[in-house]
Amino acid sequence: MSAKILDGKEVGQAIKDRCKKQVEELKAKGITPKLGIMRVGAKGPDLQYEKGAIKSMNECGVEVEVFEMPADITQEDYIKKMQEVNANKDIHGILAFRPLDNIDENKAINEVMSPEKDIDACTSINMGKMLLGDPTGLYPCTPSAVMEILDYYNIDVKGKDVCVIGNSNVVGKPVAVLLTNRFATIKVCHVYTTDTKEKCKNADIIVTACGVPNLVKAEQVKPGAIVIDVAICRVPDLDENGVQKTNPKTGKPAMKTVGDCAPDVMEVAGMQSPVPGGVGSVTSSILASNLIKACKIQNGIPLE
Numbered sequence: 001m002s003a004k005i006l007d008g009k010e011v012g013q014a015i016k017d018r019c020k021k022q023v024e025e026l027k028a029k030g031i032t033p034k035l036g037i038m039r040v041g042a043k044g045p046d047l048q049y050e051k052g053a054i055k056s057m058n059e060c061g062v063e064v065e066v067f068e069m070p071a072d073i074t075q076e077d078y079i080k081k082m083q084e085v086n087a088n089k090d091i092h093g094i095l096a097f098r099p100l101d102n103i104d105e106n107k108a109i110n111e112v113m114s115p116e117k118d119i120d121a122c123t124s125i126n127m128g129k130m131l132l133g134d135p136t137g138l139y140p141c142t143p144s145a146v147m148e149i150l151d152y153y154n155i156d157v158k159g160k161d162v163c164v165i166g167n168s169n170v171v172g173k174p175v176a177v178l179l180t181n182r183f184a185t186i187k188v189c190h191v192y193t194t195d196t197k198e199k200c201k202n203a204d205i206i207v208t209a210c211g212v213p214n215l216v217k218a219e220q221v222k223p224g225a226i227v228i229d230v231a232i233c234r235v236p237d238l239d240e241n242g243v244q245k246t247n248p249k250t251g252k253p254a255m256k257t258v259g260d261c262a263p264d265v266m267e268v269a270g271m272q273s274p275v276p277g278g279v280g281s282v283t284s285s286i287l288a289s290n291l292i293k294a295c296k297i298q299n300g301i302p303l304e
């Protein structure tokens with residue numbers, strides 16, 4: 001048996017098609033939605049996300065401006081930039097890449113960014129609204145992408161046992177909240193969990209978001225379970241002899257993207273989101289959809 005693929009590209013495209021129409025409606029009213037990206041330095045995951053986000057925004061007709069700051073920027077200067085971008089009326093949503101090294105995210109993001117511009121739920125207001133299931137809130141993009149995939153494939157989580165592996169503020173914790181709001185029963189595992197494998201084995205649905213290649217193995221997956229792999233890890237691309245391939249374009253050692261799941265999980269799971277082409281492909285579409293929602297809120301346009 002091989003798992004049915006939960007195709008993130010297809011889900012992302014459906015969201016972008018909806019966004020395109022809404023952007024046209026906003027433009028007809030004289031409003032052009034615009035995203036501001038706050039990037040410190042040039043970290044691999046930030047650049048990867050930025051590239052995908054710009055592509056999605058272009059497809060939807062949304063404008064983007066990247067505010068690039070030096071890797072050694074002081075907290076004071078970062079806050080100044082955040083205040084300036086937040087006050088800019090042309091920018092409707094801000095994506096501030098996290099984590100920020102040596103900068104207090106609470107002081108630099110939570111205390112400065114307006115909740116109406118907080119399209120990735122970095123503020124406690126939007127996190128709180130998500131906890132309460134308040135539809136006026138802007139929910140975090142990656143956890144929302146997981147829910148969109150489940151919805152697109154008509155997977156009802158009510159009463160299902162779900163094992164979430166990873167408990168970060170960006171993915172693990174919020175995805176657990178969104179799932180419990182839909183009446184799934186959740187276990188959240190982290191580095192101190194003693195028997196993650198056993199907890200996985202009993203789960204109808206596994207959502208893994210650790211960034212540890214081969215963390216989830218076939219033996220810990222219940223046959224037929226649904227596996228959502230959120231992780232995005234860059235690893236050396238090896239040939240059949242275990243020697244790293246060469247990238248034909250750059251001549252450098254070749255790398256590839258994998259998730260947390262070992263390749264054999266696909267043989268046991270009933271349905272699985274692949275990496276790449278899974279959750280990562282939906283995240284930037286949700287970013288566009290949250291930006292449009294933020295734009296409507298700021299312009300007093302009713303949400304449907």
Ligand SMILES: NC(=O)C1=CN([C@@H]2O[C@H](COP(=O)(O)OP(=O)(O)OC[C@H]3O[C@@H](n4cnc5c(N)ncnc54)[C@H](OP(=O)(O)O)[C@@H]3O)[C@@H](O)[C@H]2O)C=CC1
Binds near residue numbers: 189193
């Ligand atoms: N698909 C997408 O669009 C996105 C993908 N990602 C990817 O998702 C992954 C997670 O991202 P993020 O949450 O920001 O990362 P963090 O590093 O902040 O969190 C990782 C979490 O995994 C837990 N963990 C690590 N190792 C184990 C283990 N062996 N067993 C159980 N739990 C473990 C950690 O536990 P503890 O807290 O106890 O240390 C932590 O809670 C990364 O690969 C990232 O690249 C991130 C954002 C968007």
Ligand SMILES: Nc1nc(=O)c2c([nH]1)NC[C@@H]1CN(c3ccc(C(=O)N[C@@H](CCC(=O)O)C(=O)O)cc3)C=[N+]21
Binds near residue numbers: 045097
């Ligand atoms: N505030 C904040 N929120 C984040 O969600 C956040 C962040 N900071 N900092 C960096 C990490 C990393 N991250 C990625 C998302 C998509 C791809 C990615 O590769 N996306 C491809 C698709 C990959 C695939 O096909 O699976 C694309 O959009 O085209 C990579 C990395 C988000 N993060």
